[in-house]
Amino acid sequence: MTGASGTEGAVARPTRARRQAEPLVPQGPARASAHVCQAAGCLSMGSDTLFAELKERVLASGARDVAVKRVGCLGLCSAGPLVEVPEQGRMFERLDQPGGVPLDELVASLTGGALGGRELGEEPFYSRQVKVVLERSGRVDPEKIEDYVADGGYEALTKAMTTMSPDEVIDEVVKSGLRGRGGAGYPTGLKWRTVAKAAAGPEGKYVVCNADEGDPGAFMDRSVLESCPQQVLEGMAIAAYAVGASRGYVYARAEYPLAVKRLTTAIRQAEREGYLGREVLGTRFDFQVEVRIGAGAFVCGEETALLASIQGGRGTPRPRPPYPATSGLWGCPTLINNVETFANIASLVERSGEAFASIGTERSKGTKVFALTGAVTNTGLIEVPMGLSLREIVFDIGGGLAEGRKFKAVQTGGPSGGCIPEHLLDMTVDYETLSQAGSIMGSGGMIVMDDTSCMVDVARYFMDFCREESCGKCLPCRVGTQEMYLLLNRICSGRAGMVHLARLEELATMVRATSLCGLGQGAPNPVFSTLRYFRDEYMAHIQDQVCPAGVCQIEGVPAVAGTHAGSHGGER
Amino acid sequence: MAPTTVAARPAPSDDKRWRQVDVRMRRLGYRPDGLIEVLHTAQEAFGYLDDEALHYIGDCLGVPPSMVYGVATFYSHFTLEPQGEHTCVVCTGTACYINGAGALVKELEARLGAHPGETTADGKVSVLAARCLGACSMAPAVVVDGEVYGKVGPERLLGILEEL
Amino acid sequence: MSEVRTLVIDGRDVAANSDQTLLSVARENGIAIPTLCHLEGLTDIGACRLCMVELEGSKKLLPACVTQVQEGMRVVTSSERLLEYRRRVIEMFFLERNHVCAVCVANNSCELQSAARALSLTHFELAPLHPDVAVDATHERFVLDQNRCILCGRCVRVCDEIEGAHVWDIRGRGANARLVSDMGTPWGESTTCTSCGKCVQVCPTGALFEKGRSVAEPKARRPYVPYLVGHHRRA
Numbered sequence: 001m002t003g004a005s006g007t008e009g010a011v012a013r014p015t016r017a018r019r020q021a022e023p024l025v026p027q028g029p030a031r032a033s034a035h036v037c038q039a040a041g042c043l044s045m046g047s048d049t050l051f052a053e054l055k056e057r058v059l060a061s062g063a064r065d066v067a068v069k070r071v072g073c074l075g076l077c078s079a080g081p082l083v084e085v086p087e088q089g090r091m092f093e094r095l096d097q098p099g100g101v102p103l104d105e106l107v108a109s110l111t112g113g114a115l116g117g118r119e120l121g122e123e124p125f126y127s128r129q130v131k132v133v134l135e136r137s138g139r140v141d142p143e144k145i146e147d148y149v150a151d152g153g154y155e156a157l158t159k160a161m162t163t164m165s166p167d168e169v170i171d172e173v174v175k176s177g178l179r180g181r182g183g184a185g186y187p188t189g190l191k192w193r194t195v196a197k198a199a200a201g202p203e204g205k206y207v208v209c210n211a212d213e214g215d216p217g218a219f220m221d222r223s224v225l226e227s228c229p230q231q232v233l234e235g236m237a238i239a240a241y242a243v244g245a246s247r248g249y250v251y252a253r254a255e256y257p258l259a260v261k262r263l264t265t266a267i268r269q270a271e272r273e274g275y276l277g278r279e280v281l282g283t284r285f286d287f288q289v290e291v292r293i294g295a296g297a298f299v300c301g302e303e304t305a306l307l308a309s310i311q312g313g314r315g316t317p318r319p320r321p322p323y324p325a326t327s328g329l330w331g332c333p334t335l336i337n338n339v340e341t342f343a344n345i346a347s348l349v350e351r352s353g354e355a356f357a358s359i360g361t362e363r364s365k366g367t368k369v370f371a372l373t374g375a376v377t378n379t380g381l382i383e384v385p386m387g388l389s390l391r392e393i394v395f396d397i398g399g400g401l402a403e404g405r406k407f408k409a410v411q412t413g414g415p416s417g418g419c420i421p422e423h424l425l426d427m428t429v430d431y432e433t434l435s436q437a438g439s440i441m442g443s444g445g446m447i448v449m450d451d452t453s454c455m456v457d458v459a460r461y462f463m464d465f466c467r468e469e470s471c472g473k474c475l476p477c478r479v480g481t482q483e484m485y486l487l488l489n490r491i492c493s494g495r496a497g498m499v500h501l502a503r504l505e506e507l508a509t510m511v512r513a514t515s516l517c518g519l520g521q522g523a524p525n526p527v528f529s530t531l532r533y534f535r536d537e538y539m540a541h542i543q544d545q546v547c548p549a550g551v552c553q554i555e556g557v558p559a560v561a562g563t564h565a566g567s568h569g570g571e572r
Numbered sequence: 573m574a575p576t577t578v579a580a581r582p583a584p585s586d587d588k589r590w591r592q593v594d595v596r597m598r599r600l601g602y603r604p605d606g607l608i609e610v611l612h613t614a615q616e617a618f619g620y621l622d623d624e625a626l627h628y629i630g631d632c633l634g635v636p637p638s639m640v641y642g643v644a645t646f647y648s649h650f651t652l653e654p655q656g657e658h659t660c661v662v663c664t665g666t667a668c669y670i671n672g673a674g675a676l677v678k679e680l681e682a683r684l685g686a687h688p689g690e691t692t693a694d695g696k697v698s699v700l701a702a703r704c705l706g707a708c709s710m711a712p713a714v715v716v717d718g719e720v721y722g723k724v725g726p727e728r729l730l731g732i733l734e735e736l
Numbered sequence: 737m738s739e740v741r742t743l744v745i746d747g748r749d750v751a752a753n754s755d756q757t758l759l760s761v762a763r764e765n766g767i768a769i770p771t772l773c774h775l776e777g778l779t780d781i782g783a784c785r786l787c788m789v790e791l792e793g794s795k796k797l798l799p800a801c802v803t804q805v806q807e808g809m810r811v812v813t814s815s816e817r818l819l820e821y822r823r824r825v826i827e828m829f830f831l832e833r834n835h836v837c838a839v840c841v842a843n844n845s846c847e848l849q850s851a852a853r854a855l856s857l858t859h860f861e862l863a864p865l866h867p868d869v870a871v872d873a874t875h876e877r878f879v880l881d882q883n884r885c886i887l888c889g890r891c892v893r894v895c896d897e898i899e900g901a902h903v904w905d906i907r908g909r910g911a912n913a914r915l916v917s918d919m920g921t922p923w924g925e926s927t928t929c930t931s932c933g934k935c936v937q938v939c940p941t942g943a944l945f946e947k948g949r950s951v952a953e954p955k956a957r958r959p960y961v962p963y964l965v966g967h968h969r970r971a
Contacts, residue, residue: 040706040707040720041707041709041710041722043720044707044710044713044719044720044721044722045722077709077710078709078710080709213706214703214704215704216664216665216666216667216669216703216704217665217666217667217704217708218704218706218708219704219706219707219708219709222706223706254612254649255702255703255704255705255706256706292608292609293608293609293612294647294649295608295611295612295647295648295649295650296647296648296649296650296703297646297647297648297909298703299909309608310605311605312603312604312605312606312607312608312609312635312643313607313639313643314642314643314646314906314909315646315647318781318782319781319782319799319802321804371706371708371709373666373667373708373709373711374666374667374670374671374708374711375670379667379708379709379711380709411666414666445666445708447666447667447670447708449670452670453670458670461666461669462666465703467910467911468910469703469909469910470909470910470911471646471909471910471913472887472906472908472909472910472911472912472913473781473783474782474783474784474785475783475784475785475825475828475829475832475886475887476785476825476828478832478887478910478911478913479828479829479831479832479865480828481910482865482910482911483828483831483862483863483865486862486863503861503862507824507862510820510821510824513788513797513821514785514788514797514821514825515785516782516783516785516799623919626919627919636901636902636903636905636928637918637919637921637927637928638902638903638904638905638916638917638918638919638928639902639905640919641905641907641916641918641919641920642905642906642907642916645907645908645909646907646908646909
């Protein structure tokens with residue numbers, strides 16, 4: 001798309017967008033409806049102006065039974081701007097872009113001419129996915145609660161509050177086997193039960209949605225909030241009802257202005273319609289939700305740091321126990337789940353815990369949303385049943401690598417995760433298998449790397465990340481990440497001996513065992529996993545002063561390692 | 573948390589932008605836990621947070637100066653220095669990194685003389701590096717004055733900046 | 737209500753109150769666990785990670801200063817692995833800033849130095865970081881030498897929890913974390929400091945010290961202000 005038309009690069013301007021945002025709704029039933037993706041990826045490719053243009057074209061055509069509406073993420077971000085016409089089962093990719101589908105083709109398709117675009121059924125990117133969390137994402141207007149309600153939204157909350165006791169709601173969540181989607185995979189039902197049983201604090205209990213999606217290369221939560229914020233709020237309201245909370249917070253990243261804007265709009269609309277705020281659904285149950293915006297600190301994804309930040313302080317973690325479930329915000333019991341976890345709740349309650357548990361594997365139930373990025377053909381947002389193999393994700397859904405490129409690794413779990421090599425591609429994607437392979441599920445970032453990536457450099461990249469994001473409270477993380485970075489830097493530049501590699505491994509073990517929170521404990525993981533699967537690349541840098549991928553700048557001869565105080569000069 | 577005894581006090585100057593800050597503090601009930609929210613508002617209004625703003629906000633919310641300063645310097649989103657006329661944020665998330673974000677940063681350093689976190693000598697452009705903008709499918713991504721640009725090469729980035 | 741718990745520390749049966757931490761029970765029974773960020777009377781933050789201990793049946797190490805006792809716990813406070821980790825912690829403290837003991841006012845009365853001696857730390861393997869940090873001598877009675885600061889936060893807590901002034905806090909994060917007074921203003925210009933000297937009293941190293949004390953003054957430092965040790969939080 002370099003050197004492309006003038007539409008690229010534009011993003012939503014809220015004020016102008018508001019005027020143009022009204023959907024085109026036909027008088028009678030729609031014969032065809034164009035769902036124009038309005039998530040950040042497509043917006044940056046000009047999908048908002050495209051929406052306005054499409055509306056005008058359809059109006060000008062005289063067709064009276066065609067709808068044009070704005071929807072959330074359609075998934076295949078690399079082929080944006082995307083428009084789906086569900087009645088025709090067709091997707092229009094790279095609309096009005098060089099090499100993409102011309103606007104005329106879509107207009108013809110909508111107004112009774114030849115069907116254009118690509119058939120959804122034949123494309124594995126779309127056909128292999130199973131949508132629970134993203135079910136409504138490409139169907140409802142993210143800024144209109146009426147659209148969400150018309151699609152069956154808030155039926156789960158109504159069902160829970162009118163036909164189920166709080167305990168029965170928790171029973172369903174327990175039965176579903178849902179585990180936290182933020183990374184660690186703690187059983188959601190158990191967490192809810194703990195908060196429900198805890199005695200209320202001076203200000204009752206709190207429900208907090210962790211939307212501080214900080215893993216680089218991950219944008220699931222951004223997409224969910226941009227596409228269907230009501231679904232997250234409904235999940236939070238159900239949780240509040242189940243655990244007995246009356247106040248809630250969504251802690252969102254400052255880097256996601258569009259998500260914050262849509263979420264704020266969604267809260268206002270839900271309060272207006274009686275799904276949030278005072279006397280929810282006309283009952284005596286109150287649930288007030290506020291948005292708190294982070295300010296650029298990765299560590300705030302850690303739950304105790306997140307709570308410190310909501311309370312207006314420095315986002316430093318504290319030792320657990322006490323866990324937030326018993327003592328969280330202002331000492332009150334606090335339920336913290338991430339965006340995707342809450343987005344699963346409505347569907348789970350509406351269908352049943354058993355129905356939810358019918359998807360996935362023995363110990364990892366349901367689906368998982370991944371942000372598939374990097375050196376893969378189809379990049380974007382996908383949702384797959386737990387237990388699919390990495391190969392299916394990368395090669396079937398992701399369409400494999402670009403012509404002539406060789407697969408090297410998939411990185412999952414962000415800075416606390418690891419790199420999975422080619423010979424493990426057939427492993428299934430679930431919490432246990434990933435952890436056995438030395439990585440973690442994490443929040444769902446999945447970055448495909450090819451032979452142009454140096455794995456030592458990748459380890460250094462993540463260590464650089466961790467040392468800059470370390471809060472500085474505990475010594476092993478504050479100093480250990482810096483020391484590990486210096487050692488990795490030394491290896492990358494061809495100035496390291498075997499003694500430095502041994503030191504790196506020792507230090508990594510120590511930092512993992514002694515750090516206060518998950519950031520420090522997880523920081524050595526990229527080092528461990530690259531050492532486990534790509535030790536030969538480390539050895540090439542150390543013994544031959546060569547970077548096999550040609551990424552690292554080799555500086556020169558390895559230094560003789562000093563082992564005594566005073567003999568370690570010149571390392572910086 | 574119990575409301576504190578501190579509350580509204582006269583703004584440091586008659587600059588109208590203080591009104592936005594005052595409104596935000598009032599909405600938050602002058603609670604000390606609203607500190608980060610108020611810092612966001614002040615930075616939006618003034619472009620950065622100076623000592624005067626930090627002192628004023630701390631006084632109004634009943635938060636000691638060192639705590640306000642500790643919070644303002646903990647989060648990378650807050651800046652205590654005036655920013656350039658334009659901002660250029662280069663995403664350095666994993667997907668952008670393996671797709672050449674490093675080359676973009678180097679190009680900006682070479683051509684503009686500004687490292688991430690710095691502003692050009694003429695005060696025109698502030699260069700920032702972001703952890704991850706979540707625009708990974710368009711890697712490498714750059715945000716110039718709030719507009720997202722995807723799959724940006726060094727040449728194109730310079731072109732975008734020249735048009736400012 | 738506090739109840740009696742029995743547990744085993746380093747093979748010894750000990751009795752404790754249910755609200756005690758592992759650290760306090762161990763110390764009561766003469767079992768030494770090194771600490772730097774802990775100080776009796778102040779809120780524990782579990783930051784220095786020197787007091788990590790092993791719990792039988794668990795892979796995770798526990799910080800003794802913030803771990804409540806539980807019935808039947810079997811705790812090991814000084815395995816070879818723990819000693820190695822503690823040496824590494826001390827080494828990293830030394831490498832993080834420019835601690836040259838020979839010219840430090842706290843020489844021979846420094847908790848970091850004595851921890852290093854107790855652990856027989858003889859050499860450093862990792863690289864020194866030694867950032868360029870300042871000495872603030874603007875206060876009429878006291879000096880802050882950032883080169884000796886280990887960011888234990890004892891001064892921050894004593895000033896906040898006991899004196900109620902909150903002069904000190906930490907600025908920045910990670911490698912850029914620094915102790916600051918007020919808005920990073922010189923200590924002598926602080927509008928909140930009461931010059932009570934408690935921060936100086938509780939500093940485990942030579943980061944905060946009284947003016948006029950000569951280098952390596954042989955006499956031990958004054959004991960902590962009495963009410964600090966006075967279990968004020970249990971009242």
